[in-house]
Amino acid sequence: MPRLVLIDGSSYLYRAFHALPPLTNAAGEPTGALFGVVNMLRATLKENPEYLAFVVDAPGKTFRDALYPLYKANRSAMPEDLRAQVLPMCEIVKALGMPILRVDGVEADDVIGTLALQAVNDGIDVTISTGDKDFAQLVRPGLALVNTMSGSRMDSEATVFDKFGVRPEQIVDLLALMGDAVDNVPGVEKCGPKTAAKWLAEYGSLDNVIAHAGDIKGKIGDNLRAALHRLPLNRELVTIKLDVELEGNAQSLGLRAQDADTLRQLYQRYGMNQALKDLDAGSPAGGASIAEKEPGRARGTGFVSAVATDTDALDPALSVAGQYETILTTQQLQALLVSLQDSDEFAFDSETDSLDPMQANLVGLSFAVEANKAVYLPLAHEYPGAPAQLERSATLAALAPLFADATKKKLGQQGKYDLHVLRRHGIEVAGYADDTMLESFVLNSGSSRHDMDSLAKRYLGYDTIKYEQVAGKGAKQILFSQVALDDATRYAAEDSDITLRLHRTLRAKLQQEPALQRVYREIEMPLVPVLERIEANGVMIDADELRRQSADLGKRMLVAQQLATELAGRTFNLDSPKQLCALLFEELKLPVMVKTPSGQPSTNEEALAAIADLHELPKVILEYRGLAKLRSTYTDKLPDMVNRDTGRVHTSYHQAGAATGRLSSSDPNLQNIPIRTEDGRRIRKAFVAPPGRRIVACDYSQIELRIMAHLSEDPGLVRAFESGLDVHKATAAEVFGRKVEEVSGNERRAAKAINFGLMYGMSAFGLARQLGIGRGEAQDYIALYFSRYPGVRDYMERTRQQAREQGYVETVFGRRLYLDYINKGTQGQRAGAERAAINAPMQGTAADIIKRAMIAVDAWLAGHASRALMILQVHDELVFEAEQDFVEVLLPEVTRRMAEAASLSVPLVVDSGVGDNWDEAH
Template structure:
């Protein structure tokens, strides 16, 4: 059959599919021989999902998968450095590349690659031939280099985001029509492919020039007409480089191919061939699923490796039920709601989500609840959507019609959400639980897909719903901005029409259920069941309770501090101006750079794209080892940040109803397990400076109560002593010695009774710095001493404690071999960057070395927090905050000692019985009317 009008050719960018599959999944191996097959499994799933979705007016009649072949193409002959800075292919991916070619052939899809040409050139040639034959073309890729082909019957489709890219989409990306994309790319260059372009000209500027002057040759011929002198001179000086860049980015659509669109007609796979390949790969569930689709008996597949279901969920998996927003139900009456609740009880589980008027759980209002019983079977219960025109003069807060009264719906939902026999499944359940708790509903028991992802994939990617849906379901969720807008015109969810709210809200519950079905069986396979069940899941309600309790903050104290900090800043400014010999705006990086590098002639000045000197903290810290002025500027910036970030901003976070600040703890924020907090962030209040410590004076106890702080003493050093087996450190901790004085004595041969504060301070900086892989540069900045002297301290430290170096080397080797490190409690922290080269290599190694130590410390305090509510039950006390290694409580005056005794017992025994440390854990306690006094 000759390709022509009415035919539709789909060209899949195979390399993009491979790398997407590789990065979307943790490493998977074949049980029979240990061969890596994760990318192959993901690739096959992506192909199958794409084929399953091939229906409707945009369905393909012709199809091919196009690959790059080799790394040398005609572009390397034009420019030797083309793509020279690309990282080498990961070793575990290399043997999977030929298997993906075999996979395409097994699906009976043409697999195309050609020596000397990139896949993009083959795609360009086939697209041109198909277009000229009168057919349509869809390029399945999001690669910006292919956007020059769009138009005239050719479009692109981003399969990961389920988004079509047409001419308007190209204009949005590049600011020009597709025909002029190559001109913009020639000017802007491409750092990924090492296309040089014109220095200092980015995409936006390039688009302006191209739109004004036309193609590259016309632009270069008229360069003298450009008003900006620097831009004009750039085009003159780099004309040949710009022309070369255009040759590199221009796709060749005249590649000599031995076939054409006629040869790419869609064909059914041969069942025996396809199932034979999948069986060989040991993709058990995918084999069964495809056999069912082909209507044949599935072959016997060897027992799959435990991880295989990461890429191959079974026939009940979410991938088998297509997302269909039109199928979601809007529940508008009690009879329908009662039916859904009854069905949820019969199943013993239900996924749910709430829609609210904002992100602050303490102040937002509930708008609706969504439920999902099975993949694709979801519904939304609107409760408080406003009627059209409810904002006008007469509309008030009138509710839209067709909603169950809030009290009636919540009474029915309460029975379900509080039913211990029904598992409630959510994504970031802590948020929903707090919203419902304010309405008197206790949600339990729960499973949380965000926390499951965090337990399994920490360090690999984020754990938000949109990210997880795209990576593990191949689905792009409806963006909230499509409903509520953004900026000044943004509305709250209760103003969204119900018919638009249903697909968005129900989709959240649907996605959550599908993720749960995928993740739940994998906890055991990933060996993180203990982490999830013993730490992550039970910690969430503890954090929710702490967040709702909040902590009292005294506004007057903050106001006085803001004034004092303003005076301190003024005094520092005066000192800085004296040192500079002139007045200038200390807060202006541009003016500061001119003072430091032009007027004072200090070394290390580097100008940015705007021509101004860069003066970030690390530059100033380097200079501070040599000169007083940058030291004072660092001090000024520190005080300025305290004022703007804390004493000014904290006042805005005081809840007008409770008079307290209710931070939100982010359980999945750090790969190591350390908690973060937001709105406001209380984790970063500085404690090393006197000004930073003073911030805590504003955190006060209610009348008749006191604050109690319990803080682990040097917990990370204790863990280091244990894991590295450092006998001197272990003995010092067991004997209760001053660990920093002991270290100083060992390093500097100074007897303990002759120890000076300065020597101890240096030893303390090294002790803590080594845990984080501090360099000589970093220690020099911290101690404000010459780099050579700082590096000498570090070298001497490793000589005296050789076990630490051995621990570091072993940890890095383990990370390189396995792609992860682990804490003493089994928390898995993936290290995808451990094989990086260049500047990232050092960071990746330091992160891998620190992660087991910091992660173990985080696990210990999490275990303590999980046990704490039961331990202090019956005491007139509440746990309020967790900051790093510290827990803060509020307790009635007179009950402090009882609280300290109970809390200390929990904290100092938190590692047991799972881990028996070689050194004791010690929790220091303090009390006071405010946090500073207690700490």
């Protein structure tokens, strides 16, 4: 389908002027807005649209001034630096061969609207390149809005609704109610976009809002009634005119031949060296980048420079290690932006003043395009004598289009943190393509460390600068914003340089392993932005409920302490392992069942559980510890972790935490809230939905057993799941020779223990202890189980053998777990490796499945961001917060995508629930 691009030239000129630093050419003429607009034109020309027009406002009054003489009356005169760039802008646009349209008596919006509607009706695909919200009223099939400076796109009713809370046909009514301060259109006082959207959601249109004005209570209702007389005029002023008389149509807007001589003169005059190079090379774009270097620019003061002063800066042949530059001037920034614009991929890293991405302030950014060279862009270093740095907001605005360009691949090390920081500073990152931490993790998940320092040493033989070397240690450690710029540059630029070098090393290794490459490309990398969104969404908690629970737990801890004192016959510190050892093993003479690595008696949970049947005191101590852990970890701590800006708790998910691929979480750890105890479930009651919304929980049913059935292909196990039976009852019926309906509770419990225990390598001794039966009886249960499910026994033996031969096992999707001790080490180490070999394919496949589900669900939720959020992932469960009337839409869409996340030989079943809090929904 042919495409028409309509560029809102006036809008982009103003936005580029205010967004970019005040750049000048060698003669001192202002060029900042020119660079911004021409860079956008360059990108547009590279897309080769069939038709294109650059539309600007004509001088003089329009029909809106006749309707309302005060229209735009409060606009200040155009700044002189901007006025000086209008004529050269038009000269460049004309020389590029683009038609320039301006029509007397109407605004550029009306010309664009008329052309766009005509083109859509003629079967032409239309893109309006603008940052003006008014154009949202035009969105329909075949007509999209693209903000080239931010990278955002609106091309459907859903995308408009997500941004404004109304449909495209309601935008005019929304604007009429809100008014427009820029155009001096007074709306309803104190009526912002949310209030206007709320009224339109309830009443449907401006006319109906006016008709029901008497029903709206409070001060805002008074304000509405006071504005009723001007709302019809407001609607007329904000409506884009769609019937402007034009001399031609879309088909007359083809590109003309470029005037190369004029372009060359203009590019030379305004210092657009890259555009000049493109022109001389015959590039069809022939455009400029906002990152153009100016002749004769200064080097970074006092720092080794990787960027030369001529047009051949950033020559790929330059590869001297450690060549790092500090960006301090607009000329250096221009050079940096040129290099990023001209590269297919670049590494970046953020420097901040906090490890918490939801609190951190951006101090600087580093970038690397070539190995052994990098730059550091300081933005907020504050210390006596610190050099002047580029203004942060304007500099970030200049970088924003590059970060938003999905065609530019971005590389990072544990980049989810950086995505958070940039988002909080107004920059959305598209095209986050590679993460060295995840490349290392997928290559060998069993390795304990995937941080940059360890990876640099392991793969590059390189010792990185440590944070303590530039910021100090302990109480004397300073914030990075206080680190001197020469030290900061060496440290920060090295991060991006090493990231780039590591990526190129690890990428080659992954390419040699197609299965691992698929895990990395199809699961781990797409999950990064999903997790960033979940973390940013956060979860609301009821702090008062947690405080009530803390008080209750404290009382019960005191009761447990008193009972323990009575049982011991003396006072002692329940939290002291040394005092517990003396009491339990010396005074009470209880047997030592578990020892520490140094050979001393242990008092950990396993050790106390092992002797709990021999004396009541270990049970009481275990109860006390459980209560204390809940209180210190959750009920006391969570209220203090509510983010002051969002009012929510934000956990951090770790992709490279567990060797099997399972996600873990921290700060707070929400994966370990006990679910089998009443106290643990009570904590979930404090995870709540805000008014008008509900908590929705969707949980895979017995997913690892289903994976066992798939991997083992055991007919009995497969049949139980295919029939939809209670698998534990079905197992008990097989093992004990009963009809399903005759299975007792104890028999089901035994079958359940065997089903799950075998996956984790439970021995007859472990099963006997869990069921409270003799070891011989437990061994008979296991033997009987394998006789009824021989496929499971065969799978386990087959997996052990494959692990011994290959040194690793794999999930259904190809994730690999290396087993270092499968053929060496002590007997205990080999036994542990065999247990891991059996369990890892099931647990790892379950991890892969829920990650795939999260990616699929997140993609669907993108069209409903205002109505539902994914807020938690806990093991095999996804938790959402949704508008009450959207729950019925959400549930089938989510459960279907979760069920379709893998194709197994048995069905994936998803249980779901809805409630005002997480406990009710679970």
